Amino acid sequence: MRPVTPRGFRDVLFEEAAERRAVTAAVSSVFAGYGFRFVETPAVEEYLTLEAAAGASLEGTAFRMVDLDGSLLALRPEMTLPIARLAASRLSGEPAPHRVCYVADVYREQASLRGEARQFTQVGVELLGANGPASDAEVVCVLCDVLAAVGLRDFTVGIGTVAVLRAVIETAAAGEAWSTELLAAAHARNLVAFDRLASAEDVDPAVGEALQRVVRIGGGREAIGECRRVADAVGCAGSLDALEAAWELLEAAGLAGRVRVDFGILRSFDYYTGLIVEAYAPGLGLPLGGGGRYDDVLAAFGAPMPAAGFALSLERILIALAAQGVTIPVEGLDAVVGGEDLQVARTAAALRGAGWTVRMTGARDDAGLRAEAGAAGAAWRVLAGEGVARAADGRTLVLDPVPAPPAGGDAR
Amino acid sequence: MSAERLRMAIPKGSLFEGSLRVLRAAGIEIGALADPGRLLIVDTAEIRFIIGKPTDIPSYVAYGAADVAIAGADVLAEAALDVAELADLRFGACRFVVAEREDAGASIADSYRRLGVIRVATKYPRITEAYFADRGVQVEIVKLHGNIELAPLIGLADQVVDITATGTTLRDNHLRIVDEVLSSSARFVANPVAVRIDSQRVMDMAGRLARAAGEVEQP
Numbered sequence: 001m002r003p004v005t006p007r008g009f010r011d012v013l014f015e016e017a018a019e020r021r022a023v024t025a026a027v028s029s030v031f032a033g034y035g036f037r038f039v040e041t042p043a044v045e046e047y048l049t050l051e052a053a054a055g056a057s058l059e060g061t062a063f064r065m066v067d068l069d070g071s072l073l074a075l076r077p078e079m080t081l082p083i084a085r086l087a088a089s090r091l092s093g094e095p096a097p098h099r100v101c102y103v104a105d106v107y108r109e110q111a112s113l114r115g116e117a118r119q120f121t122q123v124g125v126e127l128l129g130a131n132g133p134a135s136d137a138e139v140v141c142v143l144c145d146v147l148a149a150v151g152l153r154d155f156t157v158g159i160g161t162v163a164v165l166r167a168v169i170e171t172a173a174a175g176e177a178w179s180t181e182l183l184a185a186a187h188a189r190n191l192v193a194f195d196r197l198a199s200a201e202d203v204d205p206a207v208g209e210a211l212q213r214v215v216r217i218g219g220g221r222e223a224i225g226e227c228r229r230v231a232d233a234v235g236c237a238g239s240l241d242a243l244e245a246a247w248e249l250l251e252a253a254g255l256a257g258r259v260r261v262d263f264g265i266l267r268s269f270d271y272y273t274g275l276i277v278e279a280y281a282p283g284l285g286l287p288l289g290g291g292g293r294y295d296d297v298l299a300a301f302g303a304p305m306p307a308a309g310f311a312l313s314l315e316r317i318l319i320a321l322a323a324q325g326v327t328i329p330v331e332g333l334d335a336v337v338g339g340e341d342l343q344v345a346r347t348a349a350a351l352r353g354a355g356w357t358v359r360m361t362g363a364r365d366d367a368g369l370r371a372e373a374g375a376a377g378a379a380w381r382v383l384a385g386e387g388v389a390r391a392a393d394g395r396t397l398v399l400d401p402v403p404a405p406p407a408g409g410d411a412r
Numbered sequence: 413m414s415a416e417r418l419r420m421a422i423p424k425g426s427l428f429e430g431s432l433r434v435l436r437a438a439g440i441e442i443g444a445l446a447d448p449g450r451l452l453i454v455d456t457a458e459i460r461f462i463i464g465k466p467t468d469i470p471s472y473v474a475y476g477a478a479d480v481a482i483a484g485a486d487v488l489a490e491a492a493l494d495v496a497e498l499a500d501l502r503f504g505a506c507r508f509v510v511a512e513r514e515d516a517g518a519s520i521a522d523s524y525r526r527l528g529v530i531r532v533a534t535k536y537p538r539i540t541e542a543y544f545a546d547r548g549v550q551v552e553i554v555k556l557h558g559n560i561e562l563a564p565l566i567g568l569a570d571q572v573v574d575i576t577a578t579g580t581t582l583r584d585n586h587l588r589i590v591d592e593v594l595s596s597s598a599r600f601v602a603n604p605v606a607v608r609i610d611s612q613r614v615m616d617m618a619g620r621l622a623r624a625a626g627e628v629e630q631p
Contacts, residue, residue, distance in 0.1 A: 115475070189497065192599060216615060264607070285477070
């Protein structure tokens with residue numbers, strides 16, 4: 001047989017793996033810079049645990065299986081819920097807030113022939129046990145710093161809030177079924193259905209008008225003012241306070257040029273309660289990632305705690321970098337070593353000991369080494385001898401003491 | 413991004429003429445789109461028009477190959493992809509209906525009682541499945557690619573779910589409508605990222621087309 005990976009799963013080979021590691025390292029150092037600490041959770045969770053917090057939105061996305069005990073399990077479709085579960089079960093006794101970050105594979109069911117992966121990697125943070133504009137702004141700052149640190153030349157971060165829409169819906173008091181349908185239309189980004197519901201007969205026309213206007217407001221600081229006027233007309237201006245305060249902090253952090261206010265952003269997970277954030281790269285038809293505030297999720301796990309965070313798709317970051325022509329610096333090989341086997345082993349060990357990255361080869365002469373160096377992308381070709389190693393350009397490396405590895409710029 | 417042309421996918425076939433009418437009424441220059449011949453891509457100063465098969469349009473938009481598009485609500489519902497539906501353009505109105513042979517009533521009820529399942533032929537399996545699941549009716553769905561009204565006549569299916577504008581084809585083939593599933597018309601849709609980062613152009617276009625759609629006389 002000719003083996004294949006299951007549909008939607010794939011192998012990652014050397015070059016891509018090196019780039020993924022480089023991007024992940026850049027992301028991790030930003031996380032560390034804000035004092036976030038890494039955790040790991042199992043790939044599998046109890047389906048009921050996820051369902052308790054995510055509800056119906058899980059139905060079409062979770063990769064499910066039944067184990068030998070008959071328990072219904074799911075591969076984690078994202079990391080927010082596993083980390084909320086972890087916080088509720090393992091961190092409840094410790095002083096909040098918790099700054100948690102991760103790099104993790106997640107799994108989602110996809111119909112066939114849609115060109116969608118069923119496994120991808122998310123990088124993200126969760127700020128648990130902290131509320132208010134400062135923590136909202138911190139999450140957005142980390143997101144912006146991450147996107148800059150990975151080398152993206154052009155990106156936009158959109159922020160909004162579900163608080164306004166929820167407050168206006170509550171004011172409408174047009175019944176549970178109507179509210180559910182309206183939010184579903186908003187989540188499905190279906191403005192045609194949204195407008196139809198907002199202008200339904202039993203909805204106060206002023207409220208209906210406010211709903212239709214709110215989801216269309218976007219821009220800079222002035223967009224918050226515009227939304228405040230619309231919300232104020234139906235007595236909901238207070239729902240904007242948190243976003244406005246967060247915006248001021250972002251402006252002070254010098255991010256006003258990167259961040260756009262957009263009250264039309266509604267993410268498909270329906271557990272968000274306040275801030276909503278999404279990141280975009282031009283030319284990429286899907287968001288790089290996003291997140292927001294989800295203050296009620298941990299209550300579903302019996303440990304009420306405010307929380308906010310974001311996740312980015314590592315794959316989409318790499319696609320966006322490629323589209324923007326950014327080359328990702330990856331660590332190459334310093335040298336290939338050839339010669340008599342015993343000398344090769346000794347020389348390579350000495351060089352490794354001094355911090356070189358070296359590959360041992362079976363090459364006996366410079367012609368052989370040249371081929372090896374080309375294939376490996378090594379900066380140096382070293383022919384090992386007694387106490388010295390001869391580099392290909394004729395220079396002699398004296399191995400006592402062993403020289404420091406070539407600097408990054410010292411190419412072939 | 414805004415320096416580049418807005419990429420707009422236009423469905424060939426029954427919605428094509430209506431799309432041109434609304435674009436013209438909105439004062440949008442359509443250039444060679446009026447008579448594209450075999451061209452699949454038509455550029456004007458503002459817009460790159462991409463002409464596609466109606467059922468493929470949602471994929472173009474969801475994956476960002478087009479920023480915006482005109483597409484039937486029926487096709488959007490069947491594709492169930494992530495696109496933002498921004499305006500109802502009103503033309504291309506049609507209904508999704510359940511139909512069966514004029515003389516079939518009793519025999520279908522009888523076979524459902526004894527076999528516990530109805531066989532339904534359709535071009536739209538996802539919409540059909542959702543409709544019958546909502547009603548707790550067990551069905552076997554046969555996906556066909558055309559001439560759906562033939563299925564009950566040749567004994568392939570008990571009922572069909574199909575779109576109809578006037579009902580004439582169904583009547584001519586001795587089928588009667590037993591229920592309406594949903595009504596459809598042309599929609600203006602956008603890629604979910606385009607609507608966020610290029611929102612001024614996209615929302616402005618949605619507004620212009622929606623206003624124009626209200627003015628265009630329905631044929």
